[in-house]
Amino acid sequence: MKQAKSVPIPAIAWPPPPGRPRHRALYQNLAEAILNGALAPGTQLPATRTWAQALRVSRGTVLAALEQLTAEGYVRALQGSGTFVADIPQDLGRSGTRAMPAGSAAPLSSRGRLLARTDLGEVEQPARPFEVGIPALDRFAATRLASLTTGAWSSMPASELQYPDPAGYPALRLELVRYLTRARAVRADADQVIVVSGSQQALYLAAQLLLDPGDEAWMEDPGYVGALSALQAAGADIVNVPVDGEGLSVREGTALAPDARLVYVTPSHQYPTGATLSLARRLELLAWARQRNGWILEDDYDSEFRYIGAPLPALQGIDEAGTVLYVGTFSKILAPGLRLGYLVVPKALAPAFRAAKSLLDRGSAVPLQAGLARLLAGGGMERHLLRMRRLYQHRRDVLWSELREAFGDRVNLGPPSAGGMHLVVWLPPGMDDQAAVRRAYEHGVWVRAVSANARRPLPRGGLIVGYAGFSDAELREATAKLEEALRTLWP
Numbered sequence: 001m002k003q004a005k006s007v008p009i010p011a012i013a014w015p016p017p018p019g020r021p022r023h024r025a026l027y028q029n030l031a032e033a034i035l036n037g038a039l040a041p042g043t044q045l046p047a048t049r050t051w052a053q054a055l056r057v058s059r060g061t062v063l064a065a066l067e068q069l070t071a072e073g074y075v076r077a078l079q080g081s082g083t084f085v086a087d088i089p090q091d092l093g094r095s096g097t098r099a100m101p102a103g104s105a106a107p108l109s110s111r112g113r114l115l116a117r118t119d120l121g122e123v124e125q126p127a128r129p130f131e132v133g134i135p136a137l138d139r140f141a142a143t144r145l146a147s148l149t150t151g152a153w154s155s156m157p158a159s160e161l162q163y164p165d166p167a168g169y170p171a172l173r174l175e176l177v178r179y180l181t182r183a184r185a186v187r188a189d190a191d192q193v194i195v196v197s198g199s200q201q202a203l204y205l206a207a208q209l210l211l212d213p214g215d216e217a218w219m220e221d222p223g224y225v226g227a228l229s230a231l232q233a234a235g236a237d238i239v240n241v242p243v244d245g246e247g248l249s250v251r252e253g254t255a256l257a258p259d260a261r262l263v264y265v266t267p268s269h270q271y272p273t274g275a276t277l278s279l280a281r282r283l284e285l286l287a288w289a290r291q292r293n294g295w296i297l298e299d300d301y302d303s304e305f306r307y308i309g310a311p312l313p314a315l316q317g318i319d320e321a322g323t324v325l326y327v328g329t330f331s332k333i334l335a336p337g338l339r340l341g342y343l344v345v346p347k348a349l350a351p352a353f354r355a356a357k358s359l360l361d362r363g364s365a366v367p368l369q370a371g372l373a374r375l376l377a378g379g380g381m382e383r384h385l386l387r388m389r390r391l392y393q394h395r396r397d398v399l400w401s402e403l404r405e406a407f408g409d410r411v412n413l414g415p416p417s418a419g420g421m422h423l424v425v426w427l428p429p430g431m432d433d434q435a436a437v438r439r440a441y442e443h444g445v446w447v448r449a450v451s452a453n454a455r456r457p458l459p460r461g462g463l464i465v466g467y468a469g470f471s472d473a474e475l476r477e478a479t480a481k482l483e484e485a486l487r488t489l490w491p
């Protein structure tokens with residue numbers, strides 16, 4: 001220790017704001033002064049009595065602060081001589097920001113760069129018509145789910161609040177298997193179910209677990225950006241496979257990349273075009289996966305909403321070879337804010353998915369899973385679905401008629417879609433759908449451009465128009481605004 005110098009009371013911010021414990025404020029002021037060099041190593045601190053008088057505090061307050069500083073190594077008390085600032089290194093520079101190469105982005109790993117490039121962006125709140133994929137949140141029985149969740153939680157043995165099974169709450173996995181067997185013709189045991197934080201986590205896990213960087217993955221084009229991003233983040237080489245009225249073209253996929261490792265597909269209701277994958281294509285796709293050892297990632301995001309005939313069975317249910325990973329979500333059935341979804345994987349993959357889910361977050365929150373298990377078991381979810389199916393069909397009809405009246409033959413609407421939560425308004429060839437989206441936004445209407453979901457040029461642009469979450473009056477008003485917005489854009 002250097003030669004001791006005695007100082008008067010150092011300059012510190014005093015008195016502290018009301019309500020802040022004084023010994024704590026004194027401790028923090030001195031620690032800061034020592035760290036920034038205002039109090040140099042070896043400096044002798046005034047006697048506690050001097051401190052107490054100068055700061056108008058009790059000696060006990062000063063002693064408490066000094067004890068804490070001594071315990072943490074900021075100062076040293078030398079028997080009979082007093083208290084001194086400890087010898088702490090002064091040249092380690094706490095201030096300033098971390099050096100970054102000029103003009104470059106954050107110095108991330110190559111994996112980090114892939115992840116950072118695939119931000120899905122923020123969703124503006126509250127949603128305005130025609131935001132896509134938003135269910136009728138005002139009809140969602142939130143209080144019912146809340147009371148089931150509270151009930152499940154309060155009757156739960158304390159041991160169930162231990163770290164959970166990362167694959168999901170057992171009762172929910174069981175109820176999901178029952179529901180998916182009944183409603184989606186999925187064939188699985190509960191141990192094949194992994195409860196995830198929305199389908200986005202399922203897509204991420206599948207891409208990370210099944211793809212090496214550079215592996216080819218077929219992606220529907222146009223297709224869901226959330227899935228594309230998950231595949232890109234895994235370093236996949238994206239193969240853009242066209243979609244037509246029968247869904248993904250398996251023939252073109254096979255011609256482009258016969259040995260791809262994985263295919264992402266929305267067979268029940270292609271996003272965004274709304275096509276249904278025909279039975280012939282389903283069988284072709286399953287045969288391709290079986291012969292080439294490929295994986296099929298089936299995203300069944302809004303299949304519950306089918307307005308013509310019964311919901312179409314999932315592809316997973318007719319897969320005999322264990323090539324399909326089925327992804328479902330509570331986001332459309334109930335509410336996206338729940339952030340819960342489910343993955344049904346082939347038996348051989350279940351341990352790997354369970355392990356990866358445990359690494360990501362050790363499993364999803366137990367009380368909500370328990371509440372959902374009760375909602376499913378009591379039939380509440382399916383009753384809600386039945387009501388929503390009727391409501392969305394009605395809203396689809398309202399929107400379709402409004403659009404038909406507003407735009408007539410200038411657009412191609414096709415017949416009202418057989419299912420889902422959105423319609424596509426195909427614009428005349430040559431009309432820029434992204435310009436139309438911007439113009440609509442200026443008029444307070446949210447639509448999305450089909451081309452924003454496509455990687456290759458499209459023969460014509462289109463607007464994706466969501467209806468499920470909006471009342472008849474909102475749909476009418478937004479259609480009128482959209483018509484006004486597009487008036488100067490027609491070719």
Ligand SMILES: Cc1ncc(COP(=O)(O)O)c(C=O)c1O
Nearest residue numbers: 133198199200224271301329331
């Ligand atoms: C094709 C598709 N898959 C999945 C989802 C749902 O994602 P999540 O379950 O992560 O909310 C959406 C939502 O918009 C979607 O459009």
